[in-house]
Amino acid sequence: MRQTTQLTWLATALAVGLGLGLAPVHAQKKDDKAAPPADPKQVLISAIVGATNEAMKGAAGTTVYNADPVTRSVVADPATTVEMTLAIDYLKASDNKIYAPFTVTVQPDAIGKGANFGAYIRLAPKGAVPPAAPPPLDPKAQKEKEKQDKKNKKKGKEAQDLAGQAVSGVEYPWEDYYDLTATPRGPGGPLTFSRPFSVAAGEYDAYIAVTVKDPAAVPGPVKIAVHKSTITVPDYWADTFQISSVFLANKVTPLAEVPSGEAQKLKPYVIGNLEVAKAVDGKFASADELSIFFIIYGVALGDDKKPDVTIEWQPFKKGPLGEAKFRGVAPQKLNSETLPPGFDVAQGHQLVGSLNVPVSAFEAGDYRLAVKVTDNKTGKSLTHDVAFTVAGS
Incomplete structure (x- = not known):
């Protein structure tokens, strides 16, 4: 309108x-x-x-x-x-x-x-x-x-x-x-x-x-x-397995009250009930929190109307000889066991992929975070890379 x-x-x-x-x-x-x-x-x-x-x-x-x-x-x-x-x-x-x-x-x-x-x-x-x-x-x-x-x-x-x-x-x-x-x-x-x-x-x-x-x-x-x-x-209304833009943020904060209309324009990175403090330049200090946030669309649903999705996160540290894996990060599972009992995509509930880790867990340097999202019901996977930098102390 x-x-x-x-x-x-x-x-x-x-x-x-x-x-x-x-x-x-x-x-x-x-x-x-x-x-x-x-x-x-x-x-x-x-x-x-x-x-x-x-x-x-x-x-x-x-x-x-x-x-x-x-x-x-x-x-x-x-x-x-x-x-x-x-x-x-x-x-x-x-x-x-x-x-x-x-x-x-x-x-x-x-x-x-x-x-x-x-x-x-x-x-x-x-x-x-x-x-x-x-x-x-x-x-x-x-x-x-x-x-x-x-x-x-x-x-x-x-x-x-x-x-x-x-x-x-x-x-x-x-x-x-x-x-x-x-x-x-x-x-x-x-x-x-x-x-x-x-x-x-x-x-x-x-x-x-x-x-x-x-x-x-x-x-x-x-x-x-x-x-x-x-x-x-992009057309997120198409019946296709896909993800929104991937947001790299210093912090993602839940809100008790969500702005809308004209007030929404002043806080454009309020998504649903979450305020995303986007890290525009991808640079973090050791005291920061590193947050990844995106929404998954077009997943297959089981008889219980629940999806079964696994999100894998793998950081790679860049060096003079190339990239090397940097520690492991536990995968995120979104299924009937982890989602709220009332979760229902048909009711407009959003399937959110998210990662929140302290930046202090990373050494100073440049990184690539490989993100892999798999719909276990269809076997389809999507990948996305997120680049970020951790400043030295």
Whole structure:
């Protein structure tokens, strides 16, 4: 379900404004002097949407644009480069959708000083071209959209059942805008932020656009970095033995109260009733806890409606001569003897693979954890490797 918000009024502005660069600059009429000043947020979002439209014409990668509210233009700035990455995880959601928490990493200070960002995400069908100017939004339709928005926010939505904002005035599989403060990954490190999206399985062009919100900046062109990549969202609704993304975390904490809807966006790595503190860079200190977390889908069930799954964990330590096995880890068994009596996949109960060990059990160095998941009822197996590093004391 799409959620529309007050940002939909941008459709009219974008038809002639900065974002599409379609209208020439005309001399101001006398009557215009009485018009209220432009909303700074509207100008900013229009610029971000316009830069994203321009990025739809280009290749994958990160491009910096100069958006000028005076000339109403968006122009690529090849002299400015910025390192920007997008990392996405995937899990099964509701309504045949896939829930995808993502983390964006941005090089600091390349597009402006500070960590207060205006950020925009758009998922478009793979190969989609920039949109034509959207039609002006009918005032009556706007009221209906705002009314529906209020209803959506009042609904008690399931975890991972999200709705995005209609920001651009064009219908996309997903788009959303955020005002946020990014956090540095260590002293002097890159800035990061995380949010989620929810779409059907398939191939998409994903766009992340960010600009620094500096209230002290001199009015004029703003720099906007747009990262474009093609992604494949897996189909966990297919009747196939498979696993979700494998989460490497510093800690996995059970929650008494689970956020949903808009609150879920602020904590995208809350999965079910578990909050996953993801280790984005895969680096651990000896005092940390190493946690692995994933969900298993499409398992065969016995007459008792219970699965029979074994998860094997084998760490390998990397060295100058290659890899060597590093200690043994007891396998995890998920069957009628270990699962709760009321466990029932048909009721939406999730089959979770997890490992929690103190990092102090590992020597300093680089590791590969080989994970093997076997459905004992069919004999089918899946494997996955997790890389991590333990820092020296």
